[in-house]
Every structure is written in C-alpha cells, then in structure tokens.
Amino acid sequence: MSPSRVRHRPGPATSLSSRGAAKPVTYLFNGARTEAKVRAPVPTALSRRAFLRRTGLALGAAAALPEFVPASALGRGGAIAPSDRITMGFIGVGTQGSGHLFGGAWTYVVGGYAGRREVQVLAVCDVWKDRRDRACQRVNAHYADVFGEGNFSPCKAYDDFRQVLDRPDIDAVLIATPAHWHATMAGMAAAAGKDMYCEKPSAVTVREGQEMLAAVRRYGRVYQAGTQQRSEYDGKFRRACEFVRSGRIGKLQSIYAYRDGGAIFWPRRFQPGKPVPPGFDWDLYLGPAPWFPYDGITGPHRFDIGELNWGQHHYDIVQWAADADHTGPVELWVEEGRSCYKYASGVVVYGKPYPGEPVGADGGACFVGTHGRIAVDRDALVSDPPDIVREPLRPEEVHLYYSTSHSGNFLECVRTRNKTICDADIAQRAASALLLGGIVKQLQRPLKWDPQTERFTNDDEAERLLSIAKRPPWSV
C-alpha cells in the first residue's frame, strides 16, 4: 500500500488566506429555491479571518525559520576580520561548477557564490580554455558591476588547479571536476591549507576516500560534501531522518535506497585516438586515470559505472537516518541484481525501490519500521500511516543538524571552524557505502565488512577492489 501523499499540502493558514472574505450581501439566494432579503451583513467574518491569518502567519514563520547565520567572521591566518570576504577558487566550471558559481540547480542561492557578498571569487580553473575564460569574464563583469569599476578584474583563469592551490590568498576551493578527480584534489587542497566544498562522489574507491579524510583531518580543514540534501529541499530529508530516528515508524528494519552500488572503471586503452581539440588539456582531464589517447568523450562521469554519480545522495540519507554516519555495512550481497547490505544494528539496506512507492527515486529512500514507513525524496515526504510525518517534531524527539543552505553552512563553518553538516567523516562513510555496493555487484557473492578496520574479512579479491593505483604523479 502506498502512503497517502502530502506534497506541500497547504496548512490551515494557507488555505484560509487564499480564500479571503465574502463581501456583504444585500439580497441572498435562498436554499429553498426562493430569494429572500437580508437585513445586515455579518461583521465578524473579517475579524475572524484577520485573526486566523495572524495566527497562521506566526505559526508559519516559526515553522519555516531559516537557519540562523551569525554575521561575524574569522579571517585568514586566524586574524579576526569580520569584514573579510572568504576568497574562493572554483576548480571545474562546467555545468555543475558554473551552477555553483553563478547560481543554478545546485547552489540554491540566486546568483551563486559569485553573488554572495561574503565571498570574493579570485580564481576559476578548467581544462577547457573557453569555459574558464568565459567564467572568468563573467565573474569579473559581475564584480565590475557590483563595485562600479570597469577595469576591476580580481578573478584569474587557470588551466592547472595546482596554481590555484598555490595561491596563498585563497581560503577555500569548490571542486566540481569529473568524479575521478574529487578525492585527489580534495587531499591536495587540504595539504595546501584550503577549505573545500567538494562535489559527490567524494571518492571513487574506498581507500582514496580514507586518504582524503586523513588529509582533511591532518590539516584541520573544513570540508563540505556536495550532498546538499541534508540542507536543501525544505528540510524534507532532515525531517524524514528525524522521524525515523525518533522511532515514529517503530524499530527501523529496512531501508530501500532506490539506487545501488557504483564504481569507477577505465575504458579499453591503446585504441586509436583523435586529435586533441585546441584549448583542451586532455592530460589534466585524465589526471589519476590511466593515460589513453583522446577519444572525444570528456564528460564529468565518463568513468562512472552503476550509480556512482547519484548514489552518494541516496546513501548519505540512508546513513543519516540509520544513525550510521560513523560506521558502515557488516554484510553485503546481491539480490535481484541490486546490491544490498546490513548494518550491525540489523537494519537491512536494499539498493532498489520500495515496491510500488514512487517517492524516493529522486535522491531519496524509503524507511520501513515495525510500525510504519516513511518515504522521502526531493519532491515529497510521505508516510504510512500518513500521520507519521504530519505531526511536527516534538522537542524530546531527535533533532538533527539544522541547515537550510548547504553553501551557507559551508561558508559559515569556514568562518567558525565548526563541523559542516556533511563533513569529510560523513562523506567518506557515505561514499564507502556506495562503493562497497559497487564491489559486491562486481563479485556477485556475499561479503563481510568490518566497519571499524574498514576491511573485508572474508574475501581477498574484494579487498583488492578497495583501491586503484593512480597514474603518476597523482596521489592523495
């Protein structure tokens, strides 16, 4: 049975305010199919509506309270400088990166980082010359417009991200490169003393995820994974996880993650190549991937297989709801062609949709407990029985990290050095859950995993799939 849907069902205040008040009537239709005169209008309706609107608005305002973002800042090198902007470099300004930079589906802030007053974009970097030049010109045009100086060009364009990391005046970088680069660049950024927002997947092998995490910890950097569902989409994902962890569906038994494991693969090498187009750095595009001749395919996910691109969104929420941000599976197997696993808590995670439940496909999951179930994705939060998600979270229930802006949370933590909502520890575990699913799908046999030591306990072949040798000179 599918839970009844509550897609943005208007609350009482909304439905009221949409109606307005009826005007006084002099002569009214009579329900007994005759007409009758009325002597006086009823004056109380307006006051009633007004009162309810007031009450409703107060209620709505509290319910939709934005994350409180303090205004002061810690500057570079520890200098306390409230007026300092956070200086940023953008590595990768294709569709995703330019969305972050200028505003788009992933930034959730009009104007993107470039439009934020607390940010100064100093560098853009891309292996495509036309992309980086276009982005650079657009950033500089924006700043010239904002600051009213036509020749004000603070932003520079780079081909090689190492030049961006070498700039001491840059505080933070946003990494939106092809997936096989993410962990390597994040580790190098940490070593260069940069805080970072890094797109998902956070890593393409379990071991490079661990190396990335170690580097971020070693250098004390602020890391935000690009799994923005913890902050965005009106808090649906957070609320779903809060309801699950508060026991609203009873004891959590299983989670349907809708998508299963993912992994990286390298294409067949040594095939005939094509001429590398002018203005494109093929070698830097490949990076830690094995070298092979340019073949005309340069997308951000050309080496992905399975759900490497989207999977971390789902497993990030699975981990959050299962209170498993610090751990991972203990057993993995394949069922109906999809990777599945079990936590030490006994909760089973299926890499497939809950039968008949459409909610969950868009970045979400369906949580099944002893007393009901909850399904969530970017569009909807539903439950069976429906009351489970309709009752607001009570104070004594589990309240999770509250953020309503993923980029805002990152910038705030750059200033305060607090933990971000999707820090490197969380990202590494979510990426591992996804990547371990990729390994079990390759092997098609049950595996046992020790989430403490992060090793397989029963399968040497699986252990070998935890890492891939990088092409020199790249390493995390």
Add this chain to the structure above:
Amino acid sequence: MLSFAHHSPARSICELPMKIWLGLFCAFCFVISSSPAYAASANEEARLIRVLQSDAGPADKDAACSRLKRIGTQRCVPALAALLTDPQLSHSARYALESMDLDQASTALLQALFTTKGLERIGIIDSLGAKREPRALRPLATLLDDEDPAEAAAAARALGQIGGEAAAKILLPHAAPGSGPLHRATIDGLLRCANGLLATRNNSQARELFQTIYDEEGADSTRLAAYRGLMLVSGAHGLDLMLDALAGPPAPAQLAALQLVPNFSVGGTTAALCELLPRLAPPLQLALVNGLVQRGDASAAPALARFASTAAPSVRPAVLLGLGTLGNAATAPELCEFATSVVPEEQRAARRALLLLHRGHVTQALLDYLPVVLPAVQTEIVTALAERSDRRAVPRLITLASDKAPNVRAAAFRGLGLLADQPQLETLVAFVVHASDSTNRQWAADALEVAYQHLVARGEQVDARPLSAGLAARSTDARLALLPICSELVSPVLRVALRRALEDSNPRIVDAAFRAMCNSIDTGLLDDLVYAAHVTTNQTAHGLAIAGAVRMTGETEPERLNDQRRVAVLSDLLQTAKTPEEKRRILSGLAEVPGVDALRAAAPALDDGQVQPEAAEAVLRIAATLPGAQAQEGLMALNKALAGAHQGPLQQELRKAINQIEATADYITEWQVAGPYRQPGQNYHALFDVVFPPELTDAKGVEWKYLRPGTDPKRPWVMDLQKALGEQQQCVAYARTWVQADKDTTAQLELGSDDGVRAWLNDKQVFALNATRALTPGSDKVPVSLHSGWNSLLLKITQNNQGWEFCARFRTIDGSHLEGVKCDTSRTEAAAN
C-alpha cells in the same frame, strides 16, 4: 561501455577463445567472474601470464593486468614485474601489484625502483607508499636526495605513508625551513608520521614531531596542522594549549583550537571554555558558542544563560539558539522574553530555541509562566506550546480560558485553537454557545475554527457533530459565530445544516449560511452554488455563488472532481455570467484546467471584447498542457488570441508559446510500447545489438501496451519510458506506431533519445546509435521515404540508468512542417501492410 557483471553462464569462461576472453575482460574490473575467484582461476591466471609474456598488443596486456589485479597470485608477479619498466604498461602492472597483499609483489616494486626513472619510478614509489612497505624505507631515503625533485617529493610522501618513528627519522633532516613541492611533501610526510604515532599512542615521539613542525614551519596551514596535533597529543595539557590559543592573538593555533572544540575529550573542557567565553572578542565568542553547542554538553547551559543577556548583538542569537539545544525548563522563561525581542535575529533564535528545549518539565514551566507575563510574551508562550505539540497543556489552557484576566483568556483560547484535539471540540463549542459576551464568543469561535483546520490538515476524520449540535442552539449569536466554521469541513451533516439554515426565518442566519456555503471546501455543495448562480436575480449573490463555485473547482483534489466535470461546471457558469468580473473569474478557473475541453470552453471568449485579455491568458495556459496530437488546435487558439492581443507582455508570451509549439509540433505521441527486455550478463550497451522478439517480423506473443503521452506537462511531446515501465536499468524497450502519408513523400525523421536508439521504417533499419546520453530533441536527423498509405515505425531505446525517454517526428528535409502525415497506433500490422 561495460557494466556490472551478472551471474555467469554455466559454461566456464576459461573455455572461451582467447580473443573473446580478452574482449570480455578488457575493462578495468567489470568482468564476469565465477566464484570463488581463486579456485577457478589457476588456468585463467596461466593464460593471462602467457598474454603478458607474448607479443600481444598493449591493450591486451593492459586488460590482462586488470584481471590479474583481482585473481593474480605470486605466480603472476614476475610477468607483471617485467612491465614495470615499460612506460606504456608500468601503470597497468601497478594496478595488480599495488593491490596484492603479497611480499613478492612488494619485492617486485622494490626491485624496479632503481631500474626506472621519471613517472614510472614515481608510480612505483606511490605504490610502495600505498602498500606501507617497511622494506622501502632505506631505498626511499636515498631518493630524498634525487636530482628529480618530483621523485624526491614522491619519496617523502611515501615515507609518510609508511610512517613510524623510523620514517620520521629519515624525513626530519630534510625538513629544514623552505618552500616548494619537495619541502611541502617532506613536511606532509612528517605530519603523516606524527599523526600515525598519535594513533598508535606513541605520544612522546608524536609530540616532538608536532612541536618541531610548529616551531620551524612558516606556512600557516602547516602550523595549524601541527598545533592541532599538539593539542591532541598533550593530554590534559592539551586543554591549556587550546585555551591559550583561543585567548591569544589571531594565529593558526586559534583556528586549530576552535576546530577541536566539538570533540575535544579532555575532562573539564566545557567548563574551561565557558569560563573563557565572556573574555573573548565577539567573533571568537560566536565561533566558540557554536562549538560548545556541537559538543552537546548540557553543562554549558547555565553559563550560556548568564552570557545571553550580556552578549554582543552579533553573538546573542547563537547563544539563544544554543540554549535551545543545551538548556532546560529553567531556561524557558528567559527564552520567552527574548522571543518578543524587536531584533529579528534574536526573536527567530529564541523562538526556535523554545521548540528545541527538551530537558526538564518545559511545558509545565511555560504554563506556569503564562498567567504572569505581558500579552506579548503570552503570545509567544502559546505559540511555543502549540509548536511543541504537547497536548498535556490542554487541560490547563481550558482552565485558563475562564480566567478573570482577559489577556490570559485570549492567550488560552489561542493555545487551545492550536492544540485542541477531537475530544476538546465539544468543549470549545460549549464555550461559543455559553459565552458571557461577544468577545469571549469570538475568541472561542476562532479557537474552534483553528482546531478544526488543524484536524483537517492532519488528515483526520473530523467529527462535525459537535459543530452541528452547536448550530441547533437557540442563541442566534452562537449560530452566527458557528456557521462560518462549517465552510472548513466536508460533512454531509453540515451540508444538511447549511441548507436548513438557508430556510431560516432570520435573514442574518440565511446570510451567514449562504456565505459559509460560498466559502466551503465541500464539493458536495457545488451543485447548490451552480443552481444559485442560475436562479438568483441578486447580482451580489450571483457573484458570490460564481466565485465560490470557481474556487471550488480549482481547490478540489482530482479524485474528488475530475477535469471533465470542472470544465462542465465552468462552461455552465460562463453561460450565467453577467458581468465582465464574473467572466474573468470563470476564465481564471478554466485556465487552471488542462486539456482540450478547457481550451474549447475558453476560446469563444476571445471574441468577447470585455474579457479578451483574460481569455487569451486562459488559452495561453491551457495550450501549454496539450499533448502533441492536440497541438494544432492549441496553435489555432493561440494565433487567434495573438491577433486580438495588445502589445505587451501577454502578446510576447503568446508569441513565445506559438514558437514553442511550432518548434515541438508534429512530435508523435501515439505509441505502443513493449519491454523491458534484458539478458543476463549483458548491459544496455551490449543489449543494443541483441535481437529481441519485437525486432522479428514474425514475432508472436509480444505484449504491446499503449504508451501514455504528456506525462511531463512541460514537455508533452516526450515519451517517458520510466513512467510507463517503471524505474529500470540495463535493459531495452521497443516503441511502435504507424504513420499515414497521403502520398509518397521524402521526409526527415527527427529523433531524440535517452540513451541509444535504433529505428526501423517499414521493417528496414534506417538509423542506429549506441549512445549514453540525455535526450536532446532532434539530435538525430534521418532522411527517409514514406510511401503512400500506412508506414510502420519501430524504435528500440536502450536504458543505462536514470532517465529513459525518446521523441520522434517527421518533418520536411529542411525541417519544416510536413503536410499530409498522421499517426495511429490502432492500426494492426496487417492493415499497415
């Protein structure tokens, strides 16, 4: 593109010819495997070794390395080792050797260390580091002085990965102050060593390393990392370091200290930080408060509560918010006061804190505070009680609703409205009926209405009987207060009550009942309103009835009122409309209904000069919902609207819509679909070439289903296979239709697909593209010949994952509209021939 392996067929993979075998295993790791790996792999390994030692090309050898990564034993190590010096295949050999937990693999890497140079050597160094091979310490030490700084930097990094005191001793002499990649790698190696020693509790050695780096390094980022380590390694003294850094001048140490606040485990940390808090500058206070909250230690609450009143304006909201997480019932009154703050940030923070507060008897504390505070604070308390959803407050609120003080009564009624449940409805009705004055009655009625609204919003089966009983009261004032509430509910009982009230002798009751009916959400009253619109001669009542009926058609969920019925009602009302305002209202209702029926109902109003703009607006919105098959009708209406439109935004919108329809016109939306089809061990890419029954002209038993068009209202011309066949991966589906041409015609078939597509026209393949891509309309343009009469069109669409859709249309060779062509899926194949 290869995909994940599926269960292998019964036939042993080792029996396959070499070429096929290598083809299967050409990608890095996604190959069909039998299990367990080693048991079945001895012969396979021998074959792979022979490939490595043969004259096979680098691609075959690379594929063999990929496979040996997974199944190789010590037997294959010599063959792999021989490739380490090969610039083309060194990396391939490292795939395998780096992953093998075998001494022989490490030995091979060590032996190749000094027979290679440049990138090959760097790769080998990286592999030794990744393997944390202790035997590599001495050779790597010699490389620290290598003339190639990149090799030396790789060696320093690898030494750090191997770690331990011995590695640190090798690195330390090379850590003289400096800059550049080698210096950074050396310091990075030392930091790795120090953190490794910290993890293994070799604290004194770790502390010494951290201290050395902190004292001698110039880079902020490195000093920050070193100070972090110093705090972690120094036990109780670490807290002193943290406090010194926080209280000291701005420096990397300060950032390191702040970052450790949430998780620093030394005893007394929270108390010491709370004591330090007031002495810091506001920006640091802010960061520290957030850090204390992330620590989650409630012992910080009293200090934060004291600090709240003296904190700087920029810090106070964070303190208040923190009190919500860490505070208790004793904190509640202070938060209530701050919730009335005129500073928006403070007010928001305090209000949210009141919703988070959960330690102690918070509800009781709020109720105790309610009678003794100013009305503004009472409002905040009531709101907090309601938002906290603690219904234990209800009995006390009922008592307070009879309090002597009017402001307490008002607050109590507001609280009851937000918290009352089914059992309290009768009590609230009684408050209305027996109210001592009009003010109390109004408060009670307001509370009752809000309570009903909340119950409805929660989806509960609301009991309308208390309200119905109240309507039977003798008091006219009580009935007048209760009648408007009827509009909030869907109830046969109330329907009857409202109709009865319309017959009441008191015109005020009739007035209230009629307006409740016009405001009602109950579609069971829709016919009453339509009837009223037809028969009343009173213009105001007529307008109200129309407004109510139009609103009802727009607000009701589809399962309660379908589009056909909406159009029928609105068309009927349009006949009764007397004023332009009424017509506009009805047209606005039609504009919300998708489909050609709504378009046909609205389009005649384009000839009515009084409401032409509103009719054009309605046509514009409805036309956007039409599927491709009805696009021409939409286009005609839009062109008519455009002809009558004045210059301005509406005219531009109409032009845009016309252009858009013309750009996407003629897309075929009449399709049948069969599938999904898949085959074990084959991914979507491979399935492109697998022949499934729909491709066979004599196929029997293929189950063709109607493919519903227009599932995406923004792209009604896109055929969505996910919606039709469910979320699928690694499969294909077929779609077919028949196209009638009135003469032999040369045409262009424009296709778009997610992912690959193969097309047959009259059983002859006309196009094939095995791709992984998102849908782009018209990405493929194929010249074709349509013969006079019916032509069959069959598409095969592959599916990797996520989106699965396609679009197709016939146009002239130059891309314009093709006359004389229509589609029909009801044709049978026999008829088509």
